[in-house]
Amino acid sequence: MTEPTFRYARQADTPALVSLIERAYRSPETAGSWVSEAHLLTGPRTSNEEISNLIGREDSRFLIADIDGRITGCCLLQGLNPEPASAPATPCAPKVTSLNAAYFGMFAIEPNTHGAGLGKLVIAEAELRVQDLWGANQMVMTVISVRTALIAWYERRGYRVTGATLPFPFSETSGETTRDFHLVEMRKDLA
Numbered sequence: 281m282t283e284p285t286f287r288y289a290r291q292a293d294t295p296a297l298v299s300l301i302e303r304a305y306r307s308p309e310t311a312g313s314w315v316s317e318a319h320l321l322t323g324p325r326t327s328n329e330e331i332s333n334l335i336g337r338e339d340s341r342f343l344i345a346d347i348d349g350r351i352t353g354c355c356l357l358q359g360l361n362p363e364p365a366s367a368p369a370t371p372c373a374p375k376v377t378s379l380n381a382a383y384f385g386m387f388a389i390e391p392n393t394h395g396a397g398l399g400k401l402v403i404a405e406a407e408l409r410v411q412d413l414w415g416a417n418q419m420v421m422t423v424i425s426v427r428t429a430l431i432a433w434y435e436r437r438g439y440r441v442t443g444a445t446l447p448f449p450f451s452e453t454s455g456e457t458t459r460d461f462h463l464v465e466m467r468k469d470l471a
């Protein structure tokens with residue numbers, strides 16, 4: 281695999297990002313493989329409107345991995361409001377660092393590049409970028425509970441399941457084949 285170059289998305293990248301995300305998550309190209317959620321959700325994963333809005337947001341960046349001039353990988357990074365340390369520092373107790381997490385999502389790699397190591401490069405770059413952008417000291421994400429191979433993939437990258445869960449945001453267009461899953465939170469300390 282040729283080394284990727286990284287950059288942040290511009291509005292003009294919107295259609296290519298939508299296409300990449302749709303093909304990576306739910307298309308026939310990946311259906312049946314460990315990376316796919318097509319057996320759970322058959323509706324669109326995103327839209328031009330959603331991606332364009334995210335690119336325009338002050339607190340968000342779409343990180344793009346370009347290979348030979350093509351968008352081959354992407355992920356969404358969002359700075360979250362820092363949470364103050366739970367206990368103030370005292371002369372006897374060490375200072376507790378406040379939590380400054382960044383959100384990681386919409387992670388997608390070009391299907392014909394799956395398994396070549398690009399996903400690992402993109403998430404490692406994302407971890408550096410959120411420290412640079414927002415001084416983040418933790419990355420947080422949510423993953424579909426029944427995607428156990430994907431959860432294991434993140435665990436091998438240092439993420440841990442926190443025990444927090446959220447309902448999956450089913451909608452009129454999600455096209456779920458079952459409602460027997462939810463989202464689990466995963467976090468990794470950075471720096």
Ligand SMILES: CC(C)(COP(=O)(O)OP(=O)(O)OC[C@H]1O[C@@H](n2cnc3c(N)ncnc32)[C@H](O)[C@@H]1OP(=O)(O)O)[C@@H](O)C(=O)NCCC(=O)NCCS
Pocket residue numbers: 304305314315316317386387388389390393394395396397398399400401422423424429430433436
């Ligand atoms: C999940 C995804 C981001 C991973 O990126 P990638 O470039 O394919 O992954 P890499 O090449 O860096 O890593 C390949 C890993 O897959 C593992 N793998 C390969 N075949 C596998 C299989 N059948 N079952 C489980 N794991 C498998 C390899 O062991 C390797 O992990 P390791 O190095 O820790 O052993 C990518 O496949 C993707 O776009 N998936 C669809 C969208 C998605 O699910 N996004 C995440 C939503 S939270």
